[in-house]
Amino acid sequence: MSANEKxxxxxxxTPSATPTARRGISRRTFLKATGVLVVGFSLADPTKLVAVPxxxxxxxxxSRLDAWLAIAENGTVTVYSGKVDLGTGVETALAxxxxxxxxxxxxxxxxxxxxxxxxxxxxxxxGSFTVAVGGAQLRRAAAEARQALLGLAADRLGAPAxxxxxxxxxxxxxxxxxxxxxYGSLVGGRRLDIEMTGDxxxxxxxxxxxxxxxxxxxxxxxxxxxxxxxxxxxxxxxMLHGRIVRPAPQSGxxxxxxxxxxxxxxxxxxxxxxxxxxxxxAEREENAIKAARQLKVTWSAPAPLPRMEDIFAVVRNMxxxxxxxxxxxxxxxxxxxxxxxxxxTYEYPFQSHAxxxxxxxxxxxxxxxxxxxxxxxxxxDAPRGLQRLLAQALDLPTENVHxxxxxGSGCYGRYTTDDAALxxxxxxxxxxxPVRVQWMRGDEHGWDHYNTPMLFDLRAGLDASGNVVAWExxxxxxxxxxxxxxxxxxxxxxxxxxxxxxxxxxxxxxxEFPNRRYVLHAQETRPLRYGNNxxxxxxxxxxxxxxxxxxxxxxxxxxxxxxxxxxxxEPRAIAALRAAVERAGWEPRPSPKRNLPASGVLTGRxxxxxxxxxxxxxxxxxxxxxxxxxxxxxxxxxxxxxxVAHDCGLIVNPDGVRNQIEGxxxxxxxxxxxxxxxxxxxxxTSVDWRTYPILTFADVPDVDIVLINRPELRSSGAGESAxxxxxxxxxxxIHDATGVRVRRVPFTAERVKAVLAQRG
Amino acid sequence: MELNVxxxxxxxxxxxxxxxxxxxxxxxxxxxxxxxxxxxxxxxCEVLMNGREVRSCVTPVSAAVGAEVVTLEGLGTEDNPHPxxxxxxxxxxxQCGYCINGMIITAKAxxxxxxxxxxxxxxxxxxxxxxxxxxxxxxxxxxxxxxxxLQA
Numbered sequence: 001m002s003a004n005e006k007x008x009x010x011x012x013x014t015p016s017a018t019p020t021a022r023r024g025i026s027r028r029t030f031l032k033a034t035g036v037l038v039v040g041f042s043l044a045d046p047t048k049l050v051a052v053p054x055x056x057x058x059x060x061x062x063s064r065l066d067a068w069l070a071i072a073e074n075g076t077v078t079v080y081s082g083k084v085d086l087g088t089g090v091e092t093a094l095a096x097x098x099x100x101x102x103x104x105x106x107x108x109x110x111x112x113x114x115x116x117x118x119x120x121x122x123x124x125x126x127g128s129f130t131v132a133v134g135g136a137q138l139r140r141a142a143a144e145a146r147q148a149l150l151g152l153a154a155d156r157l158g159a160p161a162x163x164x165x166x167x168x169x170x171x172x173x174x175x176x177x178x179x180x181x182x183y184g185s186l187v188g189g190r191r192l193d194i195e196m197t198g199d200x201x202x203x204x205x206x207x208x209x210x211x212x213x214x215x216x217x218x219x220x221x222x223x224x225x226x227x228x229x230x231x232x233x234x235x236x237x238x239m240l241h242g243r244i245v246r247p248a249p250q251s252g253x254x255x256x257x258x259x260x261x262x263x264x265x266x267x268x269x270x271x272x273x274x275x276x277x278x279x280x281x282a283e284r285e286e287n288a289i290k291a292a293r294q295l296k297v298t299w300s301a302p303a304p305l306p307r308m309e310d311i312f313a314v315v316r317n318m319x320x321x322x323x324x325x326x327x328x329x330x331x332x333x334x335x336x337x338x339x340x341x342x343x344x345t346y347e348y349p350f351q352s353h354a355x356x357x358x359x360x361x362x363x364x365x366x367x368x369x370x371x372x373x374x375x376x377x378x379x380x381d382a383p384r385g386l387q388r389l390l391a392q393a394l395d396l397p398t399e400n401v402h403x404x405x406x407x408g409s410g411c412y413g414r415y416t417t418d419d420a421a422l423x424x425x426x427x428x429x430x431x432x433x434p435v436r437v438q439w440m441r442g443d444e445h446g447w448d449h450y451n452t453p454m455l456f457d458l459r460a461g462l463d464a465s466g467n468v469v470a471w472e473x474x475x476x477x478x479x480x481x482x483x484x485x486x487x488x489x490x491x492x493x494x495x496x497x498x499x500x501x502x503x504x505x506x507x508x509x510x511x512e513f514p515n516r517r518y519v520l521h522a523q524e525t526r527p528l529r530y531g532n533n534x535x536x537x538x539x540x541x542x543x544x545x546x547x548x549x550x551x552x553x554x555x556x557x558x559x560x561x562x563x564x565x566x567x568x569x570e571p572r573a574i575a576a577l578r579a580a581v582e583r584a585g586w587e588p589r590p591s592p593k594r595n596l597p598a599s600g601v602l603t604g605r606x607x608x609x610x611x612x613x614x615x616x617x618x619x620x621x622x623x624x625x626x627x628x629x630x631x632x633x634x635x636x637x638x639x640x641x642x643x644v645a646h647d648c649g650l651i652v653n654p655d656g657v658r659n660q661i662e663g664x665x666x667x668x669x670x671x672x673x674x675x676x677x678x679x680x681x682x683x684x685t686s687v688d689w690r691t692y693p694i695l696t697f698a699d700v701p702d703v704d705i706v707l708i709n710r711p712e713l714r715s716s717g718a719g720e721s722a723x724x725x726x727x728x729x730x731x732x733x734i735h736d737a738t739g740v741r742v743r744r745v746p747f748t749a750e751r752v753k754a755v756l757a758q759r760g
Numbered sequence: 761m762e763l764n765v766x767x768x769x770x771x772x773x774x775x776x777x778x779x780x781x782x783x784x785x786x787x788x789x790x791x792x793x794x795x796x797x798x799x800x801x802x803x804x805c806e807v808l809m810n811g812r813e814v815r816s817c818v819t820p821v822s823a824a825v826g827a828e829v830v831t832l833e834g835l836g837t838e839d840n841p842h843p844x845x846x847x848x849x850x851x852x853x854x855q856c857g858y859c860i861n862g863m864i865i866t867a868k869a870x871x872x873x874x875x876x877x878x879x880x881x882x883x884x885x886x887x888x889x890x891x892x893x894x895x896x897x898x899x900x901x902x903x904x905x906x907x908x909x910l911q912a
Contacts, residue, residue, distance in 0.1 A: 226792025
């Protein structure tokens with residue numbers, strides 16, 4: 001081997017730079033430096049920070065770890081974001097927002113994401129909040145910086161601030177461009193701390209030059225050339241590879257004994273047992289994998305899981321805390337007076353996030369301190385934050401635990417990528433060396449926290465003309481908060497968030513029926529681990545409500561679009577629905593089609609309207625039309641085209657929003673047609689891509705997108721919204737094509753064939 | 761064992777049965793190929809071996825001895841991407857990007873053999889590669905863009 005090759009190999013085997021170093025800056029040094037303007041929030045009154053909810057102050061006295069952004073004397077801008085990019089492109093969108101509000105070139109902005117010691121705690125990266133909430137916070141921080149710099153420039157240039165303009169980081173006097181000064185020279189060699197006042201004026205959207213543009217994503221060149229630093233690539237000196245040995249997935253078994261002799265022949269392997277956690281570590285990754293497969297472990301025989309086919313009966317009969325989510329009029333009286341009543345039950349199963357890259361983390365826990373690289377959604381010291389979880393698991397002071405975000409595989413709400421961080425940290429602490437843990441495919445599919453199955457009973461009354469006079473929506477659901485594996489590893493139950501997050505909140509209530517009631521049966525448990533999945537309960541709830549409304553339209557002999565419009569008053573909802581049907585070339589007529597063929601490939605179209613939003617974000621509206629082809633012999637459903645109209649308020653990056661819409665539509669198509677977690681009495685049996693099939697290129701339809709931009713409104717989020725109406729639109733299209741109704745997801749060929757068999 | 765990877769020869773000390781993936785990633789620091797399933801089901805681990813795509817998670821390193829192995833890094837760099845990589849940049853064809861290695865490697869091997877392939881053939885060629893962010897439409901546009909360039 002030549003010297004060069006040796007050098008190259010040595011460079012390759014040298015531990016990869018941490019994501020911190022990758023950015024070419026040392027953040028801590030930068031923040032302590034002079035020659036920088038730092039915008040933080042007032043420690044005296046952090047609530048003054050911004051008028052946007054969701055912001056929290058870090059309790060880091062006498063330091064500037066609460067910085068939102070910093071401008072260096074060379075004019076570069078560093079944004080400190082507690083929100084992280086989970087592969088959705090928000091790093092680029094946040095940089096656009098900062099560059100716009102500061103009036104600096106896009107390329108001058110770098111975003112540092114998710115570091116428990118360096119970025120503000122902006123809450124977890126969930127709920128499509130990053131642009132909607134984090135972006136709004138950042139916009140205000142940038143406006144503060146701009147205002148402060150204009151004040152300095154006014155002094156320097158001898159002109160009132162209102163006569164100054166800024167372009168590409170250079171302040172000049174309006175009408176006298178020779179009198180100018182750059183941001184960098186205004187900062188000079190000084191240290192300037194700017195506290196958030198909340199008073200800085202924001203730019204007017206018509207003046208935007210960077211926000212609203214399809215700026216190419218900053219991460220894609222590295223991703224397509226193999227240079228992007230995923231968490232899976234983080235390597236630190238002296239690191240061992242670890243794997244966890246678990247019982248049958250989600251069986252609830254506990255450890256009885258471990259036969260360490262069973263892996264004696266695997267080179268360099270050490271078995272680590274800690275409470276209920278069984279792991280192996282080795283110098284070489286393949287040896288850790290081999291040992292994990294080979295290690296003989298005896299587990300207790302747990303209580304068998306309920307039969308899969310009984311799951312919705314189990315759900316219906318579980319104890320629940322019942323509450324009315326909303327009520328208008330008198331549903332009972334209207335039902336009894338109705339000309340006819342209809343009712344139907346809808347079922348939504350366990351589905352997996354099924355990340356392409358299994359959860360991974362690197363932990364170095366030694367000498368009472370811990371450093372963890374993780375693809376976590378929440379690196380901070382907070383009730384659901386990884387820093388606090390690890391401090392608890394490792395019995396360390398929180399300030400001795402440092403969590404650094406590094407992007408993993410897309411996670412879609414797979415909140416407990418933190419599980420791998422926990423694994424790595426526990427192994428590292430036990431053996432006193434850094435450990436990298438990556439889950440195997442079976443771990444990821446089998447030990448995911450799935451969405452909670454949801455059960456719906458819908459009931460309605462129609463008058464003699466087919467108008468809806470009463471609507472009752474009942475839902476049985478468990479919490480959408482992810483559960484850590486911490487509890488089960490230390491011998492107890494899964495740690496369950498007791499905060500009833502979002503349960504029932506996403507019940508669609510936007511159709512204004514004269515008498516209506518929405519009832520939640522909130523439940524505490526499920527047979528398998530459950531929690532956040534993309535859109536939370538909005539997709540299942542939309543499946544039920546939008547299917548049932550279609551059933552009512554069919555019973556009334558009405559066109560499903562016209563029928564919906566009767567009960568809508570929100571202009572944005574109406575606009576999204578109309579935009580989708582216009583693009584789709586929708587011809588008004590009742591469903592199903594008349595004179596349905598008895599055999600062959602049957603075609604139909606279906607519509608659905610979706611809403612996503614929370615008080616913090618405002619509302620995103622999604623209108624959708626799906627075309628289907630149903631093979632009446634096999635029951636196979638093919639979807640050739642989906643039209644979606646999408647209104648998420650102000651669009652920061654239209655191509656970024658399109659990318660999210662395409663991904664949401666196709667992923668939810670996959671969930672609607674193919675996906676269901678399976679199990680037997682011993683444990684989960686859908687443990688790879690063969691047993692848990694997803695959409696492939698053969699199944700991909702055309703997706704035709706209508707973007708509705710509303711610069712006058714706040715950005716309301718696009719990370720999950722287009723997931724919501726898909727299952728309903730397809731179910732409605734299947735009904736249009738065949739005259740039969742599928743009321744349980746997924747619409748597999750087997751299930752559709754069985755429903756078709758009920759046709760006369 | 762001597763391996764020829766991205767035009768260079770490397771000496772590697774590993775069990776011959778070790779999956780090539782771990783040698784590429786951990787011994788040679790080539791992170792383009794990814795661990796996705798270890799079962800040859802998803803394609804995230806693919807590399808070119810003598811111009812054909814292979815799934816390095818199930819290919820023993822010994823099988824690569826004497827072959828020309830090319831990884832995603834070997835096709836191009838951020839400053840000088842391969843035209844196929846450039847097509848992915850032009851079409852913004854990634855979300856998390858974890859699967860993209862396999863998409864580019866499969867498309868490269870396929871279009872090298874079938875430069876006149878149409879979209880239906882490209883879809884078929886990619887049908888064993890999975891993407892969970894569901895970036896399929898952009899991936900198809902990128903590969904078609906590159907194919908049109910070949911055909912021009």
